[in-house]
Amino acid sequence: MPWVDACAVDDVDEEDVVRWDHGERTYAIYRSLNNEFYCTDGLCTHEQVHLSGGLVMDYEIECPKHNGLFDYRSGKALRAPVCEDLRTYETKVENGRVMVLV
Numbered sequence: 001m002p003w004v005d006a007c008a009v010d011d012v013d014e015e016d017v018v019r020w021d022h023g024e025r026t027y028a029i030y031r032s033l034n035n036e037f038y039c040t041d042g043l044c045t046h047e048q049v050h051l052s053g054g055l056v057m058d059y060e061i062e063c064p065k066h067n068g069l070f071d072y073r074s075g076k077a078l079r080a081p082v083c084e085d086l087r088t089y090e091t092k093v094e095n096g097r098v099m100v101l102v
């Protein structure tokens with residue numbers, strides 16, 4: 001499993017999320033208010049909607065379609081209609097770049 005350079009630290013605003021496509025897959029990269037970075041699968045587990053269009057509040061991401069809620073640190077589904085957790089991926093910051101273990 002390789003570490004992959006996903007984006008620059010500055011590409012993600014604080015308390016926000018961006019979409020990152022790599023290979024055949026799409027991911028979501030989050031930056032918390034404490035400047036920690038997290039990565040999950042990019043699509044909601046309810047329907048195939050990009051979470052990057054959703055709203056980040058604290059450590060939660062709200063899906064833009066039906067307002068399902070996940071904790072983006074653990075991927076845990078927190079509010080209906082989502083019941084399946086998101087997959088999460090380890091991240092690290094190196095030389096101003098966000099690296100993801102895919």
Ligand code: FES
Nearest residue numbers: 044046063066068
């Ligand atoms: S598609 Fe995300 S909650 Fe329905």
